[in-house]
Amino acid sequence: MERKRSCRKIELLAPAGDLYRCKTAIRFGADAVYIGGQQFSLRSRASNFTLQDIREACEFAREYGSRIHVTVNIIPHEEDYDGLAEYLKELEDAGVTAIIAASPAIMDIARKNAPGLEIHCSTQLSVTNAEAAAYLSDTLGIDRVVLARECTMDDVRAITASCPVETEAFIHGGMCVNYSGRCTLSNKMTLRDANRGGCAQSCRWYYHLYHNEEELTQEDLFTMGSKDLCAAEYIYDFIEAGVSSLKIEGRMKSEYYVASIVSAYRNLIDEIEETGTRLSEERMQYHLRQILRGENRQTYPGFYPGRAGRESLILHQNSDLDVNHDFLGVVKQYRDGVMTLECRNVISEQEMIEVLAPGKLQKEFPVEWIRDENQEYMSSCRKPMTRIQIPVPFEVHENDIIRRNYHDRRKDQR
Amino acid sequence: MKLVVSVNHTEEIRPCLENGADEVILAVHGHSFTALKKTAPGDLPDNERVGLLVNQLYFPSEMDSMHKLLDEIGNRSFSSVYFADPAVAAYVRNKSLCRKLIYRPDTLVTSSKDAGWWMNRGISGVTVSPLLTLEEIRKIVGHQKHLELIIHGYTLVSASRRKLVQAYLNRNVDETDGLSIREESRDSHMPVYETEEGTLVYSDQIQQSFAYVREFAESGVDRLYIEGVFMGTEELLDTVHLYRTILEKDHPETELDEYKNKYKHRNLGEGYYGEKTIL
Structure with a gap:
């Protein structure tokens, strides 16, 4: 063929x-x-x-x-x-x-x-x-x-x-920790059919491990995530x-x-x-x-790299990294050097933020001031989905993402 | 209709056949993923009532080994060959061995249309998923012939290519028998088996079909399969004998009560027969 x-x-x-x-x-x-x-x-x-x-x-x-x-x-x-x-x-x-x-x-x-x-x-x-x-x-x-x-x-x-x-x-x-299509842990534990979209991710739950009557469970319970x-x-x-x-x-x-x-x-x-x-x-x-x-x-x-072993599994509580903390909002409008941002997180004056835009290098800038929709100045916005205005030293576009800037943020997740 | 049983040792072949099985299935070492006890290819007996479990998913480096096994099997008189990898069907497509193939992909066949598609490849049969309700089974069987139903045994719940217990304990797992896990909010144990191929987790319950097996046989199901994993020889023989009795005797209540009493320590249940999965 x-x-x-x-x-x-x-x-x-x-x-x-x-x-x-x-x-x-x-x-x-x-x-x-x-x-x-x-x-x-x-x-x-x-x-x-x-x-x-x-x-x-x-x-x-x-x-x-x-x-x-x-x-x-x-x-x-x-x-x-x-x-x-x-x-x-x-x-x-x-x-x-x-x-x-x-x-x-x-x-x-x-x-x-x-x-x-x-x-x-x-x-x-x-x-x-x-x-x-x-x-x-x-x-x-x-x-x-x-x-x-x-x-x-x-x-x-x-x-x-x-x-x-x-x-x-x-x-x-x-x-998935198991072969796709061949895992029915969810079906077994919750009757939710993993092969029709209902997977409850039971592999990530916690289990005690036994050998006959002897419990082998260690300090952290067994999990298969x-x-x-x-x-x-x-x-x-x-x-x-x-x-x-x-x-x-x-x-x-x-x-x-x-x-x-x-x-x-x-x-x-x-x-x-x-x-x-x-x-x-x-x-x-x-x-x-x-x-x-x-x-x-x-x-x-x-x-x-090869057969996945211990290092490929989550053996302890999930990471406490909270990357969603970085996400600050979505640009809704830009005019005359000022963007209207739909806020998704707390954002404050003097904070360094950056723009994530398609095909462009991230650019950072400080929040010089924040205004609400009534043109009232505020030191910070704490209410998600509020629309605020922030000056931007360069052009941005609708639906660009605004996030916190961490130049030296490193993640050692492996 | 055949009553089929998977055995753990070649020594169990003859007793199972004498106790009422029509066919006995051996797992082939290096080629069977979902079996605990396996037989080396060189030790497979020539027997027309022995079928082979060759349900490995093969990676590129294992293809030569698969070809070699299938070439050997093709020259011998085994009754059936269970497979899960489409590459097996591909290799024997124009060979006589194709007519002995039974597609056994664990959970992937849940409709008569999918079963029918595989039957149109010239194979011998298809094993339907054990996760179906009685109603669903009746519908599928009503639309498609040459099907196999798993009527008794521990159901495989998950299969991983990773050695999960070894990873957790951070040592080699010497305990080949007797491992189990219990979800922290539940009481029942799910048997676990770990090999070089990975980790298998089974249901906490042995699915039984005492009340339905005659209906299955009379509805045109080709093969009724007893899964012998985690069963000792005595229990295996008792189980085969019981199902043969149920199939042939109008009133098997005495034998049924004796069996249930003898194995009352076993967690027997009806699996998904009465419980439909949800989304």
């Missing part, structure tokens, strides 16, 4: 739980965004897109040269096929580029009813070798396979080298292996997370492509710092 290979540069694929975050991801540089409709998708609590939203997302994406992928990745029960064929046709008509699916039956229905949609095989199927991908390509006509998160970088290279379809690999975000993935340091490996898409997990994540993580990866990828040579260690560390600024959980590069 003729090998399908994308001629595009490596794709940065971002998550979005709603239309606003989808637009944020696109503005901040995502080449593609994956979203969930109100039916047929995992992460049911992050699947808020009506068909109208999806159409609007596609239109917005087109303006930026971006693409929309829609997850149709449930493991369907008998009653879950109602309306599916029609839904897939609507997605095709709306301009969706691809669906991400885990059920062969769903993929088959898509191929027959909406042939204009690319079919991306979900990580739920845990594809771990090229022969499996080739089989699914031959039998279902898939266009891309999302590799299992248990693949090492050697595996990614080997699979991509002989895979007849594009490969997509996770580069950032939450990691995985550190989040951050594999930015493997960016060259992904590119050289020929991986087509780098996936950021996180449809449940906030707009700030989406903006900061997407922006940071965008800047990293763009600098690599513009430079043409390997970035210096200093530049790589700069980009890693920017990426980790958006993180509030401990991270690890997953299985990419």
